Amino acid sequence: MKKLLALAAVAGGVLFVIKRNKDAKAEADLWRETTAPTGKPLGSVSTNGTTPAHATGAGQNN
Template sequence: MKKLLALAAIAGAVLFVVKRNKAAKAEADLWREATAPTERPLGAVSTNGSAPAKASSSDAANN
């Protein structure tokens, strides 16, 4: 009985480590994708994270 319990504990520990490593790899992949350089500077997004304002035709006429 003790051998079976020890075997179950070892199997549980191995599964835990494998699951943890997969989660860490997924997080690293997401971080790498989020911080990858883009073709355009700032990827057409302003530095504060909002979309850049588009100039309307009335703005162009006023300038």
């Protein structure tokens, strides 16, 4: 019974480490994507933090 409990503890530890590594990789990929250089000066973010308006549509001063 002790061997089975020890085996379960080891298996749980291995699964925990695998999940943690997968989460760390996903976070690193997200960070890399977020901080990647873009062709636009500020990417798609406005200087005041709002989403920029499109060239066509309501609310445009012509």
